Amino acid sequence: MINGMNRVASALRYWERRQEVLTNNLANVNTTGFKGERVFGRLVGDALTVVDTRTDFSAGTLRPTQQPLDLALGGEGFFVVQTPNGERLSRGGSFQLDAEGRLTDAGGNPLLAEGGPVVVPPGAKLEIDAGGAIKLGGQPAGQLRLETVPPGTRLQHDAGTHFLPDLARQPLPAEQRQVKQGFLEESNVGTVDSLVDMISVQRAYASVQKAVTTLDGVRSTIVNDLARQS
């Protein structure tokens, strides 16, 4: 009986986690370059439900902005940015120049090219082609670092729409490079899916709660009614 209660409690915790992940996805429904999380339930042993999350790396819609400092990736891969805590992978977004002319993301972290940060001198026009080759005022000025990880690699989220680089990181092959200048990748969170998911989470939570009530009812019968008859 006690064991049954534990199983139900683990199921309740599972649905609560699921709701937390869903709300985080929905809160980031307009965050550029955001990748939603999916929750999976796993049965361990015969009844204990545990949670497993995976980042959904499906592409978000590319929105044209005509801003030369907005960068997105059409296919797979990541840009590399230098943060105070080390290098991080990023799906791009809205970059800007800092006082030294370095190309940085919204959090002030420089975008990395092969030889360090990209520096744009005043007045120079920045052009980045699909392969990530940088041109400043028409002159070639290096190559953006683009990386990828093998399919199925678990990348950990870091704040600021960054991902912690995995040991399996490798340069993105030239034929897969699709850098889009003047585009932003929208969040890949589907609002309809998430809302439907949220309703089912709530219903499932309610059913599990009924199971608790029923188990409790059974226990009550045993303790109170059976005891009275004897």
Place this chain on the structure above:
Amino acid sequence: MDPALRAAATGMMAQQVRTEVIANNLANVSTTGFKRSRAHFEDLLYQTVQGTATVATQDAVTTPAIQVGRGVRLSAVQRLHAQGPIEVTNRGLDVAIEGEGFFQVQLPNGQTAYTRDGSFGISDTGTLVTQGGYTVAPGIKVPDQAADLQISRSGIVTVKQPGRAEPVEIGRLELARFTNPSGLESVGENLYLATPASGEPAAGFPQDDGLGRLVQGALESSNVEIVQEMVDMITAMRAYEINSKAIKNSEQMAEIANSMVR
């Protein structure tokens, strides 16, 4: 359930800020030289709610660490210094900048401010001033009885004086530009101030060294596009609504949990 409520609340706050930015853009749809802004968001820190664990049964299973995000935050409100459309006004003291650069304006406290708004006037002492009455650097004095003020593309200001056939040069307008114009601080009245984020101003004459050219008799209108802002406003509104639904849903789950104890 509490973290879910808070994450959804951060989502609502983010959309509210976004709407505020859009509302300000729309309010300035006819402001000369106005540059629209865009709100940027990023996800908050992820919390490891469950470390890597081995669940011991007959077939031991290792479950990876589970991270749950805690919502969204505003990361930046970025001003977009894209060129606005040039609107012909045919007024002699209206000057638009086509390309990069800002007019420099002398504030009463000695500071220099920067503006793209070139609807100038002439003060009672004959100085070229902005609509707010601030002197346009480097300070151009228009002599009495001067007529036919012309401003060339490269900033040279000439007037015709009675009794002289040739126009006389009375000064030259200078422009300043910044490595990172998005880092300038808005102080209202279409004026900006330099900040450490914008970098040091580099002054020069129009058309020199990549600076823009001047167009007399025209003004640069706001670079706000109404349709774009409207679409953004609708998405912000819907996102706000969805997050409120998430709050309601999480709250109902908490209620269900409470009803377990009879």
